[in-house]
Amino acid sequence: MKRILHGILVAVFAVAFTLSLGAFRAAAQDTVRVATADTLGAEDLVLLIAFEKAKARGLKIEVTPFKSDDVVFQAIVNGQMDIGVGDAYKMIQTLKAPIRHFYQLRRLAYFPVVNKEYYKTWKDLDGEDIAVHSRGSGTEALARLMESMHGIKFKRMTYVPGSEVRAISMRRGNIKATYLDLTRTRLLTTEDPERFGVLPAGNQSASDEILYATTDFLKESEDAIDIIVEEVMRAARRMNADPTSMAAERERLDLLAELPKEINEEITLYHQQAAMAGLFPPNGGGKGAASADFEFLTSSGRLEGDAKSLDVGEFWELGPLNKALAKMGYVNVEYSISAR
Numbered sequence: 304m305k306r307i308l309h310g311i312l313v314a315v316f317a318v319a320f321t322l323s324l325g326a327f328r329a330a331a332q333d334t335v336r337v338a339t340a341d342t343l344g345a346e347d348l349v350l351l352i353a354f355e356k357a358k359a360r361g362l363k364i365e366v367t368p369f370k371s372d373d374v375v376f377q378a379i380v381n382g383q384m385d386i387g388v389g390d391a392y393k394m395i396q397t398l399k400a401p402i403r404h405f406y407q408l409r410r411l412a413y414f415p416v417v418n419k420e421y422y423k424t425w426k427d428l429d430g431e432d433i434a435v436h437s438r439g440s441g442t443e444a445l446a447r448l449m450e451s452m453h454g455i456k457f458k459r460m461t462y463v464p465g466s467e468v469r470a471i472s473m474r475r476g477n478i479k480a481t482y483l484d485l486t487r488t489r490l491l492t493t494e495d496p497e498r499f500g501v502l503p504a505g506n507q508s509a510s511d512e513i514l515y516a517t518t519d520f521l522k523e524s525e526d527a528i529d530i531i532v533e534e535v536m537r538a539a540r541r542m543n544a545d546p547t548s549m550a551a552e553r554e555r556l557d558l559l560a561e562l563p564k565e566i567n568e569e570i571t572l573y574h575q576q577a578a579m580a581g582l583f584p585p586n587g588g589g590k591g592a593a594s595a596d597f598e599f600l601t602s603s604g605r606l607e608g609d610a611k612s613l614d615v616g617e618f619w620e621l622g623p624l625n626k627a628l629a630k631m632g633y634v635n636v637e638y639s640i641s642a643r
Contacts (some may be wrong), residue, residue, distance in 0.1 A: 334363040335527055338375040338384035340437065341465055342368050343559060345570045346484065348549045349583050350388070350408060353538040355556050357530050364531075370464055371437040376402075385520050386531075390513045392596060393439055393605050395618055403521060403620035406514040406532050407588025408539075411599075412580055413442050413466075413511070414488045415449065415502040418479040425502055429455035434463045434472070434481040441511050442482035444603040445504075451602070452505070473499065485580070486573045509599035510592055511582075521620050532587065532627045539583040540634065546574035585634035587624045590615050 343351065343366070354364045367384065369375045376394050378384040379402065391402045422428055435442035443460065450456055463469050463478065470487040472478040483491065491499040514535070521528055542549055550567040553559060577583060584592070597610035606613070615621070 334365050335386060335524070335531070336384045337364060337366045337386045337388065338378050339366060339368050339388045340370075340372045340375045340440075342467075344467070345486065345549075345559070345562075345566070345573050346409070346577075348553055348558065348570065348574075349538045349542050350535060351558050352549070352552050352556065353531070353534040355558070356534040356538065360530050360534075362527055362530055371462075372439050373437070379515070379517065385516060385524070387515050388512050389515075390441075390510055390596070391515045392600055392618055396606055401518045402515055403518055404513040404515045404588075404593075404618060405521065405528065405620050405623050406535055407510050407584055407592040408512045408514060408535065409510070409582050410584060411441050411445070411509050411511045412485045412577075412582050413445060413482040414485070414504050415445075416473065416481055416483045416488055416491055416499055417502055418473065418476070419498060419500045421479050422502075423500070425449060425453040425455060428457065428480055430458050431480065432459045432461060433457050434461045434469055434478045436466075436469075436482070437462050437464050439605070441509070444509075444600060444605050445482055447605075448505075448599070448603040451604075485576055485582070486569065489572075489576075508595045510588065510596050513588065513592075518620065521623070525623075528623045529626060532623045533631065536585070536587050536627055536631060539587075540585045542574055542583055543578045543581075543585055546578045547571050549574045586628060589619070589621055589624050593619050 337354070339347070351366070354366065358364055369378065372389040375384070375387045375389050376391055379387045379391075380400060387402075388408065391400065391404065394400050395402050417423075417428075422431070433446055435446050437443070443462075446457065446460060461478075463472065463481070466484040466487045469478055469481045470483055470491055473481060473483075473491060488501060492501060514531070516524075516528070550570045553567070553570065554564070593615045594610070597606065597613045600606035601608065601610045601613075
């Protein structure tokens, strides 16, 4: 039955991809359409600043938030969007999709936040509910990994997109255990440390967000991809060198204008923490990122097979990154994230 279902999915995917290819190629000549799996916030400033710099070099770029990683992937496959922000590992393996990652934007930094009135250890969560971002997300993979590491089984895993939404639900008591990003974790545990705490999270070195596209788009829009990779790398390096620059650039470029100016202090604090934790790698990932992702995704059950036997070339197109590194040089810094 699984083989039959897999065959049907592959056939449907092939038909959808073929039908959308003409529209996809036409659109690719005009505007680069970028799909994200969440509303835009302070953690997206590196990418948004990079896009503004790319626009100054002649590119037209539009960013559209979608409600989940699955929807982003479908939009890329169907030719409705050109570049996805997230990751496509599982779908590449399951559907043999002609999709490749080409730049690691951000590494995982999500922490298991709990209401301490109910839970104080991982064992307390055995048979209990936990909320994560979406099906197939990094937060789901982290939760599955914790099940395996601590010998527990969650009663139910609910999907609540957006760290901000989950943090509000924690405050209201609707959620009692979840994964939150660095900013919301700090906010909850600072404003009410008696109520909210963080469970041991272990080491996190896998990807949170990677840029990916179809193999056709990567070939047909080579110049645009090269510009985007260079500018994202340049923005990430600038942020790591001077985290305070992100808030200043936000004001200068009028980015995230719907957010109050008072949030600049939080933006700066987030990027200072991000720089210390190495959330935005200065070299764009590549083989090292793929290896870390293989280890994480196979151990959490999102990818099948032995991590060491998986082929980087089946999941990544390294050409654009290698060209950027040859032009801009390699920054010799290694990071790992640990929250305890």
